[in-house]
Amino acid sequence: MPRGTVLGAGLCLQWPLSFTPSGFSAMRASRYLLATVKETPADAVVVSHQLMLRAGMIRKLASGLYNWLPTGLRVLQKVERIIREEMNNAGAQEVLMPVTQPLELWDESGRSAGFGPELLRFVDRHGNGFCLGPTHEEVITDLVRNEVHSYKQLPMNFYQIQTKFRDETRPRFGVMRSREFIMKDAYSFHLDQASLADTYDVMYTAYSNIFDRLGLNYRPVAADTGSIGGSGSHEFHVLADSGEDAIAFSDGSDYAANVELAEAVAEGERAAPSEALRLVDTPDAKTIAELVEQFSLPIDKTVKTLIVAASEDAGGGLIALLVRGDHELNALKAEKLPQVAAPLRFATDEEIRAAIGAGPGSLGPVKLPIPCLVDRSVALMSDFGAGANVDGKHYFGINWERDLPLPDTADLRNAVEGDPSPDGKGRLTIKRGIEVGHIFQLGTKYSEALKATVLDENGKSVIMPMGCYGIGVTRVVAAAIEQNHDERGIIWPEAIAPFQIALIPVNLKKSPRERELCEQLYSELTAAGFEVLYDDREKERLGVKLSDAELIGIPHRVVVAERGLDDGTVEYRARRDSDNTLVPVGEIVQFLRDNLRR
RNA sequence: CGGAGUAUAGCUCAGCCUGGUAGAGCACUACGUUCGGGACGUAGGGGUCGUAGGUUCAAAUCCUGCUACUCCGACCA
Numbered sequence: 001m002p003r004g005t006v007l008g009a010g011l012c013l014q015w016p017l018s019f020t021p022s023g024f025s026a027m028r029a030s031r032y033l034l035a036t037v038k039e040t041p042a043d044a045v046v047v048s049h050q051l052m053l054r055a056g057m058i059r060k061l062a063s064g065l066y067n068w069l070p071t072g073l074r075v076l077q078k079v080e081r082i083i084r085e086e087m088n089n090a091g092a093q094e095v096l097m098p099v100t101q102p103l104e105l106w107d108e109s110g111r112s113a114g115f116g117p118e119l120l121r122f123v124d125r126h127g128n129g130f131c132l133g134p135t136h137e138e139v140i141t142d143l144v145r146n147e148v149h150s151y152k153q154l155p156m157n158f159y160q161i162q163t164k165f166r167d168e169t170r171p172r173f174g175v176m177r178s179r180e181f182i183m184k185d186a187y188s189f190h191l192d193q194a195s196l197a198d199t200y201d202v203m204y205t206a207y208s209n210i211f212d213r214l215g216l217n218y219r220p221v222a223a224d225t226g227s228i229g230g231s232g233s234h235e236f237h238v239l240a241d242s243g244e245d246a247i248a249f250s251d252g253s254d255y256a257a258n259v260e261l262a263e264a265v266a267e268g269e270r271a272a273p274s275e276a277l278r279l280v281d282t283p284d285a286k287t288i289a290e291l292v293e294q295f296s297l298p299i300d301k302t303v304k305t306l307i308v309a310a311s312e313d314a315g316g317g318l319i320a321l322l323v324r325g326d327h328e329l330n331a332l333k334a335e336k337l338p339q340v341a342a343p344l345r346f347a348t349d350e351e352i353r354a355a356i357g358a359g360p361g362s363l364g365p366v367k368l369p370i371p372c373l374v375d376r377s378v379a380l381m382s383d384f385g386a387g388a389n390v391d392g393k394h395y396f397g398i399n400w401e402r403d404l405p406l407p408d409t410a411d412l413r414n415a416v417e418g419d420p421s422p423d424g425k426g427r428l429t430i431k432r433g434i435e436v437g438h439i440f441q442l443g444t445k446y447s448e449a450l451k452a453t454v455l456d457e458n459g460k461s462v463i464m465p466m467g468c469y470g471i472g473v474t475r476v477v478a479a480a481i482e483q484n485h486d487e488r489g490i491i492w493p494e495a496i497a498p499f500q501i502a503l504i505p506v507n508l509k510k511s512p513r514e515r516e517l518c519e520q521l522y523s524e525l526t527a528a529g530f531e532v533l534y535d536d537r538e539k540e541r542l543g544v545k546l547s548d549a550e551l552i553g554i555p556h557r558v559v560v561a562e563r564g565l566d567d568g569t570v571e572y573r574a575r576r577d578s579d580n581t582l583v584p585v586g587e588i589v590q591f592l593r594d595n596l597r598r
Numbered sequence: 599c600g601g602a603g604u605a606u607a608g609c610u611c612a613g614c615c616u617g618g619u620a621g622a623g624c625a626c627u628a629c630g631u632u633c634g635g636g637a638c639g640u641a642g643g644g645g646u647c648g649u650a651g652g653u654u655c656a657a658a659u660c661c662u663g664c665u666a667c668u669c670c671g672a673c674c675a
Contacts, residue, residue: 038624038636039610043668063667111675117599118674135675169599169673177674440675468675506634543635561634 024074026522026532027499029545033070035059036548046242048481049174051490055552057477057498064171064179071552072477074498076182079476080161082213082495083184090206092157092186097139099163103129105138109449120167132165137446137468140187144464145452151191154454154464155199159186161473174478176434181474188467189447191456196441196465203439203469207236210471211437215493216480219433221247221256223440232441236471237433238479247433248415252426259430260332262415263422266376275383275397277366283392286361288325291385291394299326303378303386303398305363307352308334309341310371318347318355322365322374324381327413337410339373362387366395366404375412434479435472442466490553491575499533500596501525502549502557506542514560517570517585521558524589530596550575556595558588 035056044050052058057072068076084094103121106112112119120132133139140158148156161184171179186203190196204220211218216238223233235258237247249256257263285291292299302325310319319339323329335342352360355370364386365372385396400406419428444463446452453461477496484491494500503522505514522534533554535545549557559571559580570588571580574595583591 037609042604042610045669060667115675116673137675166674170669170671172669438675442675470675510633541633541635541637543633543637545636546634547636559634563634 024078024531026526026530027534028522029533029535029537029548032533034548034552035069035071036551044174046173046176046482047485048176048242048478051481051485051551052174052478055490058175064168064177066175066178066180071498075477075480075492075496076473078496078498079214079473080182080184083210083471083473084161086206086210086213087159087184087186089209090157090202092159092188092206094160095140095143095158096160096162097133097136097143099133099165100130101133101136101139103131105142105450106131109138109141109446111138118166118168120165133162134164134166135183135470136160136162136185137187137442137466138450141446141450141452141466144187144189145447145450148189148452148464149454151454151456151462155188155190155195157186157188157199157203157467159184159469175474176478178474181472184471184473186469188469189452189454189464190466191454191462191464193465196443196467200439200441200467203467204234207437207439207469207471211236211238213495214476214480215495216476217483218436219247219249219256219431221249221258221433222261223258223438234439235435236437236439238436238476238483239431239433240479240482241432242482243432243434245433245435246430248419248428248430250421250423250426251429253421253423255421255423255425257422259414260330262428264327264330264376264411264413264415265420265422266380267420268380270380270400271382273382273397273399273402275399277395277397277399277403279388280394280396281392282362282394285394286359292325295385295396297385297396300324301381301384302326303364303381303384304329305365305368305387307347307356307360307363307370309345309347311339311341314339314371318351318370320363320365320368320370320372321412322372322378322386322407323413324375324377327375327377327416329412330414333411333413337373339371339408356389358387358389358391362391362393363389364395364398365407366398372407373410373412374407376409377413379406379409434475434482436476436479437469437471439469440467442468485553488547489551492553492555494555494596497553497555498531499552499554500531500556501533501592502545502552502554503532503534504542504545504549504557504559505535506559506561506563508536509538511562513565514562517565518560521560521570521585521588525592528589528593530592556592558583558592 037054040050041053044053055071056069058066058068061067103112119134122130124130163180164183165180168177168179171177188199218236218238220234220236223235237245246259247256248259248262285294288302288304291297291302304323304325306321306329307318308321310317321329321334331344334340335344349360367389382399384398385394386398388395415428417428417430421428443465447464447466453463456462480493480496481490484493503518505518508515518534522532525532553575555575557573564570568585569582570585572583573580
């Protein structure tokens with residue numbers, strides 16, 4: 001403490017905080033590092049980053065590395081607390097593993113080579129290799145193989161809330177994609193797959209509880225189940241327009257999937273031909289947009305013809321992929337097809353001209369000299385237009401099975417808004433999301449590599465199947481802001497707001513009555529268990545205090561003014577509201593109790 | 599890792615083209631006025647102009663190397 005006595009009453013008067021039963025302290029703004037800034041920092045491009053800097057939550061130390069200031073840390077710790085409580089409720093046990101890990105373990109799991117430069121490696125003074133842990137599968141598996149030996153101990157689920165380091169090539173968006181970040185990671189160990197599936201379900205529920213309690217609008221989304229199958233993996237996404245992932249979900253069921261993975265279902269039946277096939281000169285129509293504009297052709301009566309490399313199994317060479325003019329090719333789906341080379345490679349203009357004799361702007365299925373796959377939606381088209389495989393010419397009025405045989409069909413495109421849900425219930429809505437959690441049935445990948453085994457009831461050694469379950473704790477904070485803000489600042493969900501109540505006197509210097517009432521309310525509210533930020537700064541005017549409270553996003557505020565004191569009232573306003581409520585001084589504590597039911 | 603850009607006060611930026619003793623606004627300190635939605639005046643404090651070298655009588659300014667940071671792309675269990 002900078003000044004004053006360390007003894008008795010002197011300390012009490014100067015001490016900026018009082019402790020509330022929640023464990024988070026109330027604060028006097030005059031003794032607190034608010035660190036708010038008016039101007040938007042130049043190098044922040046996303047709102048959450050801008051607001052976290054402006055609200056005095058974080059400061060950059062170096063690229064992808066951030067200091068957490070008191071306000072930010074309060075939020076972070078509230079998120080951690082909820083996660084911790086729900087993980088404990090779900091039967092997981094908390095541990096803490098080192099950030100620094102011996103490289104030996106990564107050699108043993110085989111990931112040392114695979115992980116690449118994202119794994120930050122270094123050598124200690126004895127010449128031994130270490131790395132900063134980007135994740136902790138190796139360490140936990142090593143711990144468990146040494147400590148757990150009997151099937152009777154299983155299943156067990158361990159978690160930690162710990163700093164991770166990934167040497168991202170390009171850290172960005174503030175705390176959303178930083179190099180150092182905090183993650184809750186859990187690892188479960190089982191005797192068999194059925195037990196793993198049980199714990200997976202428990203974690204799914206726990207995650208739902210966590211994000212419910214955090215007050216976020218989120219979706220569990222089916223993730224790539226490729227190598228594992230079944231309900232092997234879900235991502236939890238916080239919905240926000242700025243999200244990096246597009247996710248598709250049904251309005252009629254629980255179906256939700258990353259757009260990259262969502263099956264695109266075609267509906268309806270192919271109409272009978274009503275137009276004759278005709279060859280049209282289209283010298284200036286090289287793109288779908290030009291075709292639509294110049295010939296007033298509906299875009300869903302056009303077809304895009306994309307030429308890619310065929311797989312070796314299909315004999316190499318080129319293959320044409322056809323999607324409707326208004327649809328997009330999904331590269332992930334395409335390269336999984338047996339006929340298509342993986343990774344997907346588009347043919348060059350020269351290759352196309354050599355194989356087909358026309359340029360990319362004039363391609364189509366009619367008289368196409370190379371193999372062809374069509375999207376399901378394309379198979380249902382009639383009377384459509386496509387290139388004639390002659391420069392400057394298109395066919396209009398094309399009909400399958402009349403003008404040419406229907407090629408093989410496949411799911412080639414991205415699902416779009418309004419598509420039928422793949423589970424047959426409802427239609428797809430597409431929103432953007434921020435991935436904040438991921439649960440995964442790992443299987444025996446690590447337990448096998450590290451020989452984590454247990455004896456079963458027959459005394460036989462069994463490799464333990466594992467599950468792993470992560471939440472990006474620091475990212476949750478940013479995602480919450482992306483989802484909840486306005487032009488004035490952050491609008492925290494109650495559960496993770498740095499403070500619950502802002503107590504703001506209009507003019508402390510002029511009004512001893514305001515001061516007296518504020519002091520009284522501050523101690524009453526604190527005693528009642530509320531986390532109050534009492535803005536007792538004398539040098540700041542009302543406007544500054546109000547906008548700071550709004551920027552920081554404190555959900556409830558109480559303004560104490562001379563004006564109301566004669567009538568014995570104070571002004572209450574919730575962060576989302578635009579009007580004040582006058583509340584009698586004697587009732588304000590109870591009023592807040594009623595409004596802040598947790 | 600490829601492409602582009604930036605680096606001047608705590609923050610946002612001007613000055614650089616055309617070389618000549620370092621600037622503004624915000625923030626900070628003191629005093630005064632004001633004070634129910636980011637007040638005003640006066641006086642201050644604060645910068646080896648990212649760094650190393652070169653050209654020059656003289657470099658924030660021109661040239662070269664290096665470093666850091668940002669953006670776009672690739673990458674991201």
